[in-house]
Amino acid sequence: MKILITGGAGFIGSHLAEKLLQKKNQVFVFDDLSTGSRGNIRPFIKNKRFFFKKGSILNIKELAPFVKKADQIYHLAAAVGVKHIIENPLKTLLTNIEGTKNVLELAAKSKTPILITSSSEVYGKNSSLPFKETADRTYGSVYSERWGYALSKSVDECLALAYWKKQRLPAVVVRLFNTVGPRQTGRYGMVIPTFIAQAKENKPITVYGTGTQMRCFSHVEDIIKAMIKLMNASKARGEIINLGSTESISMMDLARKIKKMTQSTSRIVKIPYKKAYSSTFEDMQKRIPDLKKAHALIGYKPTYALDNIIRSMM
Numbered sequence: 001m002k003i004l005i006t007g008g009a010g011f012i013g014s015h016l017a018e019k020l021l022q023k024k025n026q027v028f029v030f031d032d033l034s035t036g037s038r039g040n041i042r043p044f045i046k047n048k049r050f051f052f053k054k055g056s057i058l059n060i061k062e063l064a065p066f067v068k069k070a071d072q073i074y075h076l077a078a079a080v081g082v083k084h085i086i087e088n089p090l091k092t093l094l095t096n097i098e099g100t101k102n103v104l105e106l107a108a109k110s111k112t113p114i115l116i117t118s119s120s121e122v123y124g125k126n127s128s129l130p131f132k133e134t135a136d137r138t139y140g141s142v143y144s145e146r147w148g149y150a151l152s153k154s155v156d157e158c159l160a161l162a163y164w165k166k167q168r169l170p171a172v173v174v175r176l177f178n179t180v181g182p183r184q185t186g187r188y189g190m191v192i193p194t195f196i197a198q199a200k201e202n203k204p205i206t207v208y209g210t211g212t213q214m215r216c217f218s219h220v221e222d223i224i225k226a227m228i229k230l231m232n233a234s235k236a237r238g239e240i241i242n243l244g245s246t247e248s249i250s251m252m253d254l255a256r257k258i259k260k261m262t263q264s265t266s267r268i269v270k271i272p273y274k275k276a277y278s279s280t281f282e283d284m285q286k287r288i289p290d291l292k293k294a295h296a297l298i299g300y301k302p303t304y305a306l307d308n309i310i311r312s313m314m
């Protein structure tokens with residue numbers, strides 16, 4: 001098949017591209033290289049079934065020919081990284097909302113099956129765990145840029161469902177929880193690559209806030225395999241599906257674990273949120289996915305334990 005991956009030079013997109021190439025597809029990556037990089041696609045750039053185009057999903061003219069020739073589309077191009085989105089609120093909103101609308105509108109013309117990547121950020125600070133796909137979304141003030149990002153991903157989901165309902169565009173939405181693995185950079189704020197880099201250099205490991213906040217991390221390999229299965233599952237069309245892991249850890253324990261595993265002499269230091277992000281920043285205390293729907297649809301079960309995930313990134 002001819003498969004288009006928007007954002008295919010990003011962390012998750014490049015793993016997906018690699019897997020789809022292994023499965024003998026032709027893979028077209030469309031990426032503006034804002035947070036993605038040529039380094040991510042270097043391992044397979046010489047593959048004859050791989051094509052790369054630097055371009056923005058905000059440019060319909062550039063994007064249209066790639067959507068037109070695709071048999072399937074994975075839409076991953078988006079503003080990512082909490083730190084990054086807080087520093088770039090306008091670009092975040094435009095890329096996520098207008099960009100996704102462009103991709104969906106073009107895909108709808110040819111009814112090309114499309115998978116939209118959303119985020120567990122959509123749940124906001126809802127505190128009733130685990131999060132089921134039908135759960136309420138709870139957001140704070142508009143002055144806190146993080147909620148603008150959460151809102152933009154919610155709009156993407158609403159758009160995907162609306163195109164499915166009104167135009168029968170075969171669209172599936174995945175809500176990704178914290179996804180990590182090799183090639184992920186800490187440059188845009190993600191915690192595990194940041195902690196590993198700090199620990200390896202014996203520099204202070206920066207735990208934000210109290211460090212009691214909890215997250216569940218999944219390995220990118222588990223996530224991309226699930227994405228491919230969901231793209232090809234007709235029952236997943238018009239559905240929103242959580243993908244992640246339910247093994248949770250506090251950020252303080254994560255810092256201790258990474259320090260130990262890397263045999264680092266780093267100090268672990270606490271940084272107030274307002275210094276790390278901004279004065280209006282709000283964090284979510286805990287985030288755990290309900291994975292029943294993914295399990296029922298494709299038998300999804302994460303296979304990597306946290307220690308193995310960290311080891312794969314060291």
Ligand code: UDP
Nearest residue numbers: 082189190191192194206207208213251283
């Ligand atoms: N975090 C941290 N130190 C860092 C980077 C992040 O303590 O250097 C915390 C962050 O405040 C959050 C958690 O780690 O509570 C996960 O952050 P990340 O940006 O990886 O993903 P999020 O779950 O916030 O989307």
